[in-house]
Amino acid sequence: MHILFLSDNFPPEVNAPASRTFEHCREWVAAGHKVTVVTCVPNFPKGRVFAGYRNRLWQKEEMSGICVIRVWSYITANEGFARRVADYVSYMVSALAAALFVRSADVVIGTSPQFFTACAAYGIGRLKRIPFVFELRDLWPESIRVVGAMKRSLVLDRLEKLELFLYRKAALIVSVTFSFRENLAMRGIDGDKVRVVTNGLDLDRFKPRCKDQTLVERHGLAGKFVSGYIGTHGMAHRLETILEAAEILSRQPGGEKYCFLFLGDGANKEELVALAAAKRLKNILFVDSVPKEEVVKYWSLLDASIIHLKRDDLFKSVIPSKLFESMGMGIPILHGVEGESALIVERDDVGLAFQPENAEELSRRLRELCENAALWRRLSTNGLHASRRYDRRVLAAKMLQYLEDLVAGRQPKNDDL
Structure with a gap:
């Protein structure tokens, strides 16, 4: 054929x-x-x-x-x-x-x-x-x-x-x-x-790996709990919510150990960079798009993967592909999308859900994941098992x-x- x-x-x-x-x-x-x-x-x-x-x-x-x-x-x-x-x-x-x-x-x-x-x-x-x-x-x-x-x-x-x-x-x-x-x-x-x-996902590419130490040293991430968004920075994603959560955590005790990684480009990238600068956020790391073979090295840096879309009924029908990539890497998910994809996260027990565009809840969920090692391990293990179905x-x-x-x-x- x-x-x-x-x-x-x-x-x-x-x-x-x-x-x-x-x-x-x-x-x-x-x-x-x-x-x-x-x-x-x-x-x-x-x-x-x-x-x-x-x-x-x-x-x-x-x-x-x-x-x-x-x-x-x-x-x-x-x-x-x-x-x-x-x-x-x-x-x-x-x-x-x-x-x-x-x-x-x-x-x-x-x-x-x-x-x-x-x-x-x-x-x-x-x-x-x-x-x-x-x-x-x-x-x-x-x-x-x-x-x-x-x-x-x-x-x-x-x-x-x-x-x-x-x-x-x-x-x-x-x-x-x-x-x-x-x-x-x-x-x-x-x-x-x-x-x-x-x-x-391609299970040959997206699989558990140790943090890339070259990137850890380059970006000063040693000892940090790194959560990140990897993908297009578009109008649908409303990534300002993640910046708001970063600002909330920066004001809390122990907030210095949290770092937020943004990898990718898109229509809203410049606005996000400007907003982070205006807020004087020191816990944000922006990285432009990298070649395909380099992407998994950045995935390896993440202790938590943030998936987020605007709060609208249309996006209840969407399943972001990064959900499966996170699962394959054994990275627990902080999931800010309602609907069908949230049901997958709940059914397979691979992450913690938060209401889209709710920065307060995202910051609480992130702190919960960081401070509960048993929860992190459970979600990571479940993700690895569930990824085989995809x-x-x-x-x-x-x-x-x-x-x-x-x-x-x-x-x-x-x-x-």
Whole structure:
């Protein structure tokens, strides 16, 4: 089978969509299938082309057996609604044109968050007369409204109609959460063509390891209880809550032993740095994005992983991928997201929940975790055990079976209930 995959994020970018797409495609190649990925030159999230690449009309490389075609797109930082849409649309047009020259594809997949990628995949499916699969990673454009990037308007209404059109036209929808599937069902989308393949982790990369002593010494972390946020610093994450918790702990007895690590970039990064400086917080460490092979070294520094999103009903349907990476590393989680992901944390007993945007509760939970060694060990051990259920190899094989059934004309088995 030849799988054609459209994604505007792909390694060497290190965000969740890039990692999921690469790891799935790698496993499909290992299973004996041909995979072609049409993507952009790496530039996320700063909107700057990575070293060694140029934003050319068309270029080709091979990565772990995957044929990677990189196309030109309008490049901008991960901020500003109009410029981001221009980025998305330019990729859609370029990807559609490039994919027409990919021969003998049996199925085409378009992955969100933004669905202009899915638009291109739909067009390719029609032109090549092959099944179109929509991988649903985010309820876009609703998330635009929630983060405040754009208020309710005629534009959003039109985008939502396009979103529903793509759901209806997809031969198969692969959702990363059960909540997304329920959302689609309530909006009239046929549930028989929706399957769930959650996010997961590469167990070969994300596994327990001692703290990287070079980084400990470089950043002065010896003797510190390090909690951290690793990922995109976006509008949806409201990371100001973590700064507020850091300020609270800095005023308390023993507060000097707590350190907060922020690794990554995004639309709100500069604001967060400025806010920390304005508050004169000495317990905050900001680190820009690092290459993929360096990320786990920073994960190793953490005694606790902080996961946080704005308090909104939309995010109750989200399961951040860093949840599974934390579990695989054996790092207890401080979880500030309501809904489906909170149920995982509670069911598997891998962390402590706190109300989103509640800095007081976060600071209390952090102190509780720091001062209770038995609790820390229990959560760490439970995370290691639970992470095995989210092995990316197993999840990739599950999605591959759905694709094989679809191409063979069979109804994909519904084993995700």
